[in-house]
Amino acid sequence: MNGVLWVAATPIGNAQDASLRLLSVLEKADLIAAEDTRKAKFLMNALGISTQAKVISFFAANEEARVREMLDAVSNGSNVLMITDAGMPGVSDPGYSLVSGAIARGITPVVLPGPSAVTTALAQSGLPMERFIFDGFIARTDGARREYFKGIAHEERTVVLFESPRRLASSLAVAGELLGTDRRGAICREMTKTYEETIHGTIAELAQWASTHEVLGEITIVIAPAPAAVRPTNEDILAQAQRLISLGMGKREATAELAQELGIAKRDIYDLLIATSKAD
The missing domain is CATH 3.40.1010.10 (Tetrapyrrole methylase, N-terminal domain)
Incomplete structure (x- = not known):
């Protein structure tokens, strides 16, 4: 047995x-x-x-x-x-x-079930909690880190990440560059421990804090969803895709180009193109 x-x-x-x-x-x-x-x-x-x-x-x-x-x-x-x-x-x-x-x-x-740094940080962040993604630790290399932040530039959900204290300032600097310095966020440090603290503010303010303080302990970052104004509509995506296709690109090539440029999953763009073709 x-x-x-x-x-x-x-x-x-x-x-x-x-x-x-x-x-x-x-x-x-x-x-x-x-x-x-x-x-x-x-x-x-x-x-x-x-x-x-x-x-x-x-x-x-x-x-x-x-x-x-x-x-x-x-x-x-x-x-x-x-x-x-x-x-x-x-x-x-x-x-x-x-x-x-x-x-x-x-x-x-x-x-x-039990304690979770992800949901605890969400609750402490004061940011939208209805829909969120957790992407683990931020990539260590600068190139991979930049690609990651480009990929979530238009993310409609709150993003939760883990980060090393020694890389926090540089990661937030890259996040500000690629997501916008006015995007809201929170740094949750040493949650539930004696010296726990949560810093709320824009990414620029968080980056400033991280670069001017000795950061120790376990770090969780929470980043607000992209403002609706910066997320392209389906109509915008289709218009840009059709422009690229008119220049001689195939659907897959145009999809890859737009995914890189807009920070949107390739599957989402391609599915949109296919659905539009069927409707026509």
Whole structure:
């Protein structure tokens, strides 16, 4: 008979945010896989949890072997718990391969919800929350970072990103250049911890703050949706596409050109062209 595979969110800074279910499974687990075993043991000490479970590391370098080990343990009847340093496994952390591997083997993971840097930052930002995207960590190289910000220039949803403290100022400078310095945003630093703070303002103001302060700790950036005035309408997109096609470009070539220029997904532009052709 199979054991249970738990995938659980852990506090993002304040141990008191741990759920009652997390406390329960920490005590019940036979095997605990943690992104950092030292942090896992520190959390359990902070929660007053005593466990007889074997605690093993689970990170990018050993992920493949650990997935096999953990799923074999579940198949042999052990109760296995997966946690990361903070938040939900698989969200900019190890965990996806374990869940997908479990499902492939007919094992249904039991997910324990809990703290999330993404939704906490959204709530603190004061920006629209109805629709948002989370894109993980900003690309490290300047070229890839510029391409990314070009790609969200017309994004209609709020954008949530993680960033390293040492790259924060330079990333915000690029964001201001490509998104507009007056776009609203927020920097959420050390959320739920003793020295947490949230800085609200335009991207220009955030960049100024980041360049004039010693930035330490965990950083989450929230960027407001593009103002409606800067988002091209379908009619505008079609007009520009038809202009390019009239100059000799094929639909796919025109689509790629406009996607680069407007920061809109190629599929969206191409689908619009196809739909218009069918309507005609």
